[in-house]
Amino acid sequence: MTDWLDLELSHHLAPTEAPAELWGRICAARRPRHDTPHFALPLAAVVTLVLAGALYFIARGAPAPQQYRGYTAAAHGECLSCHTSL
Amino acid sequence: MVAEADRELVQACQRGERDAFHALFEHYRNKVYSIALRFSGDPAAAMDIAQDTFVKLFSSIRDFRGDSSFDTWIYRLVVNSCVDHRRRTWRILPLADHFQQTLRDPGDSLKEMLRTERGGQVRAAVERLSPDLRMVIVLRYTEGLSYEQIAQALGCSEGTVASRLNRAHKRLEQRLTRVMKENGGRHD
Numbered sequence: 001m002t003d004w005l006d007l008e009l010s011h012h013l014a015p016t017e018a019p020a021e022l023w024g025r026i027c028a029a030r031r032p033r034h035d036t037p038h039f040a041l042p043l044a045a046v047v048t049l050v051l052a053g054a055l056y057f058i059a060r061g062a063p064a065p066q067q068y069r070g071y072t073a074a075a076h077g078e079c080l081s082c083h084t085s086l
Numbered sequence: 087m088v089a090e091a092d093r094e095l096v097q098a099c100q101r102g103e104r105d106a107f108h109a110l111f112e113h114y115r116n117k118v119y120s121i122a123l124r125f126s127g128d129p130a131a132a133m134d135i136a137q138d139t140f141v142k143l144f145s146s147i148r149d150f151r152g153d154s155s156f157d158t159w160i161y162r163l164v165v166n167s168c169v170d171h172r173r174r175t176w177r178i179l180p181l182a183d184h185f186q187q188t189l190r191d192p193g194d195s196l197k198e199m200l201r202t203e204r205g206g207q208v209r210a211a212v213e214r215l216s217p218d219l220r221m222v223i224v225l226r227y228t229e230g231l232s233y234e235q236i237a238q239a240l241g242c243s244e245g246t247v248a249s250r251l252n253r254a255h256k257r258l259e260q261r262l263t264r265v266m267k268e269n270g271g272r273h274d
Binding site: 008022 | 108111115116117118119120123124129133136137140141144204205208209212223224226227228229255258259262
């Protein structure tokens with residue numbers, strides 16, 4: 001590196017004085033804010049998804065789970081030929 | 087290791103004494119702001135970075151255990167704030183620059199004059215360096231840090247610092263030599 005570059009950089013990148021209003025800005029930024037808590041957004045998303053899922057199944061008319069169909073059918077004496085696992 | 091005066095100040099801050107926070111701020115404000123300004127090249131961005139650095143500093147000062155120098159700890163915070171700020175604004179900046187170009191008053195030539203002035207040329211050349219190279223240059227020339235201190239602040243080896251400084255010097259030398267020739271300036 002050449003000396004002139006060293007001199008130019010030292011001279012033109014010298015430290016400078018911070019504006020007086022910086023302290024005020026820091027104090028304002030440190031005041032406790034009543035913002036939305038960090039967990040609020042994910043929680044709202046989860047609740048929305050659960051509600052949407054529940055509404056979907058209600059609207060669709062949730063079918064009885066497959067494994068109980070056989071029991072139900074056998075209890076009513078129906079369809080024994082195809083529910084052989086009983 | 088922490089100097090005795092710094093240690094007492096830091097301990098007072100860790101106890102939550104407001105005056106100590108202000109004293110610490112007064113002690114470090116020019117250092118922090120200067121690094122932020124030389125890195126970003128923009129006073130408004132430098133204010134944001136400095137504010138962010140001090141807020142982080144005050145909220146995490148209880149975590150400082152004195153294993154390393156307090157200066158080094160602060161330099162790390164400033165470096166991280168500079169990087170964070172750049173990450174947050176890099177998508178917006180080209181648009182903002184475009185707007186500034188569009189809205190610029192034809193009579194507002196002060197900035198252009200400052201750019202053509204020697205100091206403006208040097209700082210513009212530094213601003214065009216990649217962030218890694220620019221930060222090494224700023225820590226070296228604005229704060230006068232040694233290779234070892236820069237390495238500690240950046241969390242890299244001294245060899246990496248030397249290599250980045252070398253590359254930065256070469257690029258700056260090329261750019262500034264060309265600019266000064268174009269302007270008929272001398273650099274002796």
